[in-house]
Amino acid sequence: MRHRESDGEEEPGRAAPGRGLPSREPAQGASALDLNLVRTFLAVYRSGSFTSAAHLLGISQPTVTTQVKALERQSGRPLFARLPRGVAPTPYAQDLAARVAGPLDALLAATGHDPAEEVSASPVHLAGPAELLCTRVLPALAPLVADGVQLRVTTGLTDPLLEELRAGRHDLVIATSRPRGRTLAAVPLLDEEFVLVAAPALAERLGGRVTTEGPGALHGVPLITYAEDLPIARRYWRHVFDQRLSRRAAVTVPDLRGVLAAVVGGAGFTVLPRYLCQDELASGALAPLHETDDPPINTAYLAQRPGTPAHPHVTLVRDRLLALAPTW
Template structure:
């Protein structure tokens, strides 16, 4: 892309007009939307109503002759002209806001990092990895949940970073693969012994029909995937226990309630100590890729960058 100069009258060399000093509020609104990812999320940061934010962005688009945001069902996606405009104005506007004593999205100051992901991953991997940053002054606001609702909340501006079990659809939310999680078939040692002694021990699927299944959802997503990937069969059993938390599933299985399929990271300590038995060791265990998703514009907060990079480094050992 060729470089363009900006004369004093606010007109680019190709004839298109950029906003002048009279449009400073429009530029502030643009930068808040660009960084927060939606008109709705930008409104409270600016002290404006959502319709006012929408109207100001529409005015700015008319002045520049460019579409700055692609409207999505949830939030907006910056266009290439929006990325170019943000690159031109972010530094000067942030400096001006700092001189004015302002805070918030435009100031680029360190504020709490809003992080979300599955409960067990947060407890076992993420929070221990981020402990040194917290000790160094980083503030975290952590939300637990499943991927799709968390991504919808991110599109509405509620989270800066989300640990997701699948890649987000579309291009509005940038993501990077973080680590591969292995899933294992486990039960208490007593069940492992009974299975080994079963007359049909050579047919593990048949043997497990007599063992209660413990899972975190009625539709058995993890167990069904394990059966399909490892055994090439459809899992037809129904759960004996469902509890919407993998830590609770682990607790029930450890107590002898039955068997389950769990992330290895969650139960490795139990396997190492003999409190759980590994029922099967496939040549190619099923893996699920974890993704780190970042809300566009959230890197205006330097602590978001610190948390992101710390998680990327820690994930190399996961």
């Protein structure tokens, strides 16, 4: 767990033996000191914490604090904002990291201080929607875990998770929308196709009327959904029926697996991503209420911070997800 960092100015501490450069003193001149300051800055940027950076570099936390403050004085810009747990980089720090990370990593690797070696044994911090992580992502990553990859998984909504990614708390985030700005790199991961479904008994009672009469055939049928504002259902109505959905949910469950369970049990109808309910559709536990050649599609993205070191296990997780997700 990351702790709140001290806000006060601290004196440099003696460098502990470890993986850091052998000296933090300016005996070789300003350029040698500047290189160490930048390396310390990158460690804080990548780990999201002064304490974690000190552990990576093999120096004390007061030394990390002092060196970051020294770089802030040299640049004339603040680099980090304090958070309840760790720190968040300022826009200037994000730009600085993007510019210096590659050259500094190459220099350190050439001199026997490979950044990849410092992080290769650390867990991969992965975050995203609970439903996708639990039903598709974790089974897909099981072989990597068996081969020694460690995972720390966080579930949540996209916007808060992306802010935590920017602050260094995650290595990879599966986002349900493309991250804005230049501070994160994102690639398309998979397309979610949405389907209108109900239990077979309800579908038989409706008898295809949704297709022939439109959504009015569902009047009086309970709607089961993810949230009070009906985000997925509203999108389906707008895209497929070209209508505004104006009704209240009978049941809301902030987990689509709960929505799925309620609908399979016969509580009503809903709109779900196909990946989540394709087994139930195949087995007959669910039935589609309306087939369309143009279903609503939502693209999910795999996001990470640019300028981070080549953590081999992060690369393994990323490559496996990109290879398998299109088949879900």
